[in-house]
Each structure stands twice: as C-alpha cells, then as structure tokens.
Amino acid sequence: xxxxxxxxxxxxxxxxxxxxxxxxxxxxxxxxxxxxxxxxxxxxxxxxxxxxxxxxxxxxxxxxxxxxxxxxxxxxxxxxxxxxxxxxxxxxxxxxxxxxxxxxxxxxxxxxxxxxxxxxxxxxxxxxxxxxxxxxxxxxxxxxxxxxxxxxxxxxxxxxxxxxxxxxxxxxxxxxxxxxxxxxxxxxxxxxxxxxxxxxxxxxxxxxxxxxxxxxxxxxxxxxxxxxxxxxxxxxxxxxxxxxxxxxxxxxxxxxxxxxxxxxxxxxxxxxxxxxxxxxxxxxxxxxxxxxxxxxxxxxxxxxxxxxxxxxxxxxxxxxxxxxxxxxxxxxxxxxxxxxxxxxxxx
Numbered sequence: 001x002x003x004x005x006x007x008x009x010x011x012x013x014x015x016x017x018x019x020x021x022x023x024x025x026x027x028x029x030x031x032x033x034x035x036x037x038x039x040x041x042x043x044x045x046x047x048x049x050x051x052x053x054x055x056x057x058x059x060x061x062x063x064x065x066x067x068x069x070x071x072x073x074x075x076x077x078x079x080x081x082x083x084x085x086x087x088x089x090x091x092x093x094x095x096x097x098x099x100x101x102x103x104x105x106x107x108x109x110x111x112x113x114x115x116x117x118x119x120x121x122x123x124x125x126x127x128x129x130x131x132x133x134x135x136x137x138x139x140x141x142x143x144x145x146x147x148x149x150x151x152x153x154x155x156x157x158x159x160x161x162x163x164x165x166x167x168x169x170x171x172x173x174x175x176x177x178x179x180x181x182x183x184x185x186x187x188x189x190x191x192x193x194x195x196x197x198x199x200x201x202x203x204x205x206x207x208x209x210x211x212x213x214x215x216x217x218x219x220x221x222x223x224x225x226x227x228x229x230x231x232x233x234x235x236x237x238x239x240x241x242x243x244x245x246x247x248x249x250x251x252x253x254x255x256x257x258x259x260x261x262x263x264x265x266x267x268x269x270x271x272x273x274x275x276x277x278x279x280x281x282x283x284x285x286x287x288x289x290x291x292x293x294x295x296x297x298x299x300x301x302x303x304x305x306x307x308x309x310x311x312x313x314x315x316x317x318x319x320x321x322x323x324x325x326x327x328x329x330x331x332x333x334x335x336x337x338x339x340x341x342x343x344x345x346x347x
C-alpha cells in the first residue's frame with residue numbers, strides 16, 4: 001500500500017507533509033514514495049474508475065483547510081495537480097458516483113481559533129460539489145440542510161448517499177451562533193442532483209466511520225455527540241450505537257459499547273462479527289487515545305471485549321491486506337501526538 005500525506009505533531013495541531021511511503025509486506029519495510037504536489041492531512045482519497053486516485057483538500061502545512069486537489073497515477077507513479085474545489089475543505093466526505101464523478105460534501109473551510117478553538121466549528125459549511133475527472137472541473141451541488149464536518153456518508157445500492165450527523169452550528173439571536181452535533185441526515189440523489197431530508201439518528205454523532213455489516217445496513221457506534229457552550233462542553237464521545245437500514249430508511253438503536261469512543265477503526269471478522277478498535281475518549285479539545293477494542297455481534301446486537309492493541313491509537317490509518325490481516329498505522333498515541341508506529345491484527 002501507498003500511504004499518502006498525513007501529519008506529525010499533535011492531533012489538533014497538525015503539521016501536514018507532502019511525503020508518501022510505500023509498505024512492502026515481503027520485507028516489512030517502508031520506503032519513500034513519490035512526493036505530492038502539496039502537503040496535506042485530513043484530506044479525502046477516492047479511487048476513480050480509470051484506476052487513478054483523486055485527493056482533495058485537507059489541511060496544509062500551516063494547518064489551514066485548502067481547496068487544492070491532485071490525482072495519483074499508479075502507472076506513472078506520480079501526483080499531478082488538478083482543478084481546485086470551489087471551497088476549501090477538511091473533514092469533508094468524498095464518494096464515487098456511478099457515472100465516474102466524485103461527490104464531495106461539507107467540511108470546515110477555515111480553522112478559526114478566536115476567541116476559542118470552538119470558533120472553528122462556525123467554519124463548517126453546508127455546500128457540496130462534484131468533480132468531473134474527464135473535464136477536470138468542479139461544479140456546486142445542492143446544499144445540505146445543515147453545515148456538516150466530520151460527518152458520515154453512506155452510499156446505498158440505489159446510489160443515493162445518506163449524509164449523517166457531523167459537527168455543525170446554528171444561528172442564535174443572543175450569541176450569533178451556537179455549536180452542535182447533528183442527529184439530522186440528508187439524502188443526495190445523483191440522478192436528480194437533489195438533496196432531501198433523511199430520517200434522523202437516535203443520537204448525535206460525528207468523527208466516526210460507519211461499518212457495513214450487511215448489504216445496505218451500516219453500524220454507527222460511538223462518535224462525538226456532546227457539544228455546547230451553555231453549559232460549556234467541548235464535546236464528548238458517546239458509547240451508544242445504532243444501525244441504518246436502507247431498505248426501510250430507518251435507524252434502530254442497538255446495545256451500547258463498554259467504552260465511549262471516537263475516531264476508531266472497524267472491520268469484519270471471519271465469523272460474521274465486527275471489530276471496533278481504538279479511537280479516543282475525552283473531549284474534542286483534549287482527546288485521550290484508547291488501546292481497547294470491542295466486537296459487535298449482529299445476531300445479538302451486542303458488544304463484547306476484544307483484544308487490546310499494543311498502543312493507543314486515535315484516528316489511525318488502516319489497510320486490509322490481501323492475505324487477510326489488518327494493518328494499523330499511525331494515529332494519536334497516549335500523549336495525543338501522532339505516532340509513526342504500526343501493528344497487525346491477525347484473524
């Protein structure tokens with residue numbers, strides 16, 4: 001696998017890099033890969049139908065959201081700059097459409113820090129845009145019902161995209177605006193290029209990855225949900241979980257995890273259960289990375305303890321290797337600083 005960009009430094013004060021590394025499973029070594037056109041972290045990566053990879057936005061070396069984009073060509077083993085987005089974005093989603101275009105939604109267009117770090121939430125946007133790799137152009141799509149960053153995109157088999165939760169804000173008469181984490185969902189229809197309201201989740205969630213447990217069924221467990229200024233709450237993870245069923249367009253609550261967590265990784269196990277590994281507890285401004293794991297059983301809709309990782313990891317990278325193992329790398333360690341260590345999970 002080719003590891004693209006990312007950052008060193010602290011989880012909330014990243015120093016993005018333009019470097020890439022290639023992992024060789026035969027030698028168990030990393031070697032330098034081709035350099036990107038610009039440093040970036042917290043970006044999106046989408047495999048195009050022609051085998052190239054579109055890389056969008058993220059933060060630059062100064063930890064500022066950017067609109068620039070590039071494409072990695074595995075045949076030439078090189079990165080090439082392509083058209084920039086209309087809006088700078090980090091914490092956005094990117095989804096390949098059936099016709100080969102890429103749909104991008106939400107994100108933070110800036111990272112304002114005054115008067116507090118929570119001011120950056122006001123920079124979340126409700127806009128969407130679509131990239132055409134043939135024409136190398138971006139065009140705006142329909143706006144979402146709410147600004148969203150760190151939200152979840154579920155692509156159903158009917159090609160509609162469910163945009164769930166996310167860190168957001170709403171206007172307020174006294175304070176101008178107030179931060180929140182959304183329960184609301186939008187559904188984007190690429191055929192009609194329209195946005196409509198979807199069913200709301202049972203709990204507000206942001207900063208997690210959905211785990212597809214069956215065709216058109218996704219588990220959403222944990223995530224950031226508490227976020228307010230009256231009373232002050234810088235955001236805390238939840239341990240609750242729920243399942244979205246596209247066939248019925250409904251959310252159903254399931255058993256809770258033992259530990260509240262955010263920014264964890266999840267994957268399927270051979271026996272039909274699903275592993276959720278690491279992530280972080282604490283607040284959005286003071287994350288505490290975890291080394292614990294939990295296993296979800298869809299037959300009973302319950303969680304049980306899994307094996308501990310060697311190190312705490314929040315927002316780690318993950319690759320499913322062809323041999324069946326799971327390769328975890330990086331993420332924030334016990335000091336909430338980004339690590340260069342890796343580990344394997346063997347089935």
